[in-house]
Amino acid sequence: MTFLAIYNNVDYNPGYNSATIAHVRIVNQRPTSTNQPLLIKLTNQTIEATLNALEDLKNWPDNWDSYGSVKPLVSAIENANIFSQKLFNLTSESGHQWTPPHISADHNGEVLLEWWHKNKSLALYVSSSEINYIKAYNANMKDMKDGCLQDINASTYRDLFEWLNTDELRNAA
């Protein structure tokens, strides 16, 4: 869990709502007492947790899933890192809130990023050179849409994420 810690120049007072901010930093723990800085939950607003989770993939061993998958490829992880930062920027520019993906890998070492919204799901498979996606809104394979991206830009961002985040139940295309 990530929090934004706001420190001020006076002793922290829970009832004091207009403190002068001296500095701000990201911390990874909850406050342990009432004498801690004001902490604001930031999980849906920063990319830090996503980048940390991607970095952690480098520590996964072969057969991490007990079903014989190879460990995630470093080249795929690095591409996923670059891609995630571009995606984060596009999300910010479009005025939407960043939703961290669920991060795992597939059996041949590609990085798997997944998002869900109501019944919809979006899965992105990131290799060292390209990104393949699957959009789905139910269990029927015939209704799922797939494609390949060489890169992410404002147009492809809209195609994928505006589709995901609308409440329209159909229209996977």
Place this chain on the structure above:
Amino acid sequence: MSLETQPDFVADDEILYRSIPVKTGYDYSSDGQLNFSSSAFQDRYQKPSVDRAKLCNNDPKHTQQKPTDGVIKLIVGEIREEIVEVESTPLRQYALDVIPDPIEASSLQKANLAHALIISNPQYHNDTGFRKAQRRLAYIATQNNPSWLIPPQE
């Protein structure tokens, strides 16, 4: 019991167990909804392993790969239900199936007479076919498992 006496067909109403890796195989939506990841159904041979409940005394513990893993159930008929038409002329279709795959004891592994495989018939012709099958299994798992048979230990 010898392998020859095992049933050679998995019935539509059979329950299957699948072990789900802790954290990586699932996630929770902001409303608390449990969603299964495609990675919950990985397999390097594109034939995810499951156990047939009735052949392991209906004990999901039998299927758990690691002490921290969760275990869920799937129903065979739901996996088989969809037939996908890939081409209309000539007609080319494929569907998922569940086939028995009992494992005999060896120096590498224990016997598992309940073991079965989720396959495509005919075989997937590319990664995308298998990935859609994984997505299908994840949706079915999400529908069937509002809670775990064995919860993962995070």
